Amino acid sequence: MAVKIRLARRGKKDFAFYHIVAADSRAPRDGRFIEKLGVYNPNSNPATIELNMDRALYWLDCGAQPTDTCRSILSYKGVLLRKHLLIGVKKGAITLEVADQRFNAWLAEQEAKIQAKKDRLATESRKSDKERLEAEAKVKEATEAKLAQKRMEAAKALAAENEEKQAESTESTESDEPAAEPTEQA
Secondary structure (H helix, E strand, C coil), X not given: CCEEEEEEEEEECCEEEEEEEEEXXXXXXXXXXXXXXEEEECCCCCCEEEECHXXXXXXXXXXXXXXXXXXXXHHHHCXXXXXXXXXXXXXXXXXXHHHHHHHHHHHHHXXXXXXXXXXXXXXXXXXXXXXXXXXXXXXXXXXXXHHHHHHHHHHHHHHHHHHHHHHHHHXXXXXXXXXXXXXXXX
């Protein structure tokens, strides 16, 4: 039986995540599998990968062939490097301690790269949030200034209208008084 290490799609429409599985090459993509090796979520940034390295290494040693995407994932997580170093140990080129030392150094470097990317994304996110808030504050100030100007214009218009009404009422009272005096005299 030919064994492949491949992805099995899970999740919902437009939000897929994948299980990394060892499966018979004749089985359907999302069908039967021999063993689940991990989970791959491409929706997060950076992509989240949880992988059982020992079992993935076991299946590679047994002759399982990874698909292109799984080969990239295994390389990213260091499984292929670990396999390469263990082959060197079997041939006697290096000792197990040296292989472990090299692998741990590579793993620390890889973790530093991942953490640097997370930090960079976080700072960019904070920077974009700050810029967005500043832009919103400018728009808010502009709208408040327009509203204040409209209120002042409305207040001036209301004051002018009140002055006109007062002028009309004073004119009408003045015109009423002289009209009242001649009638009294008559």
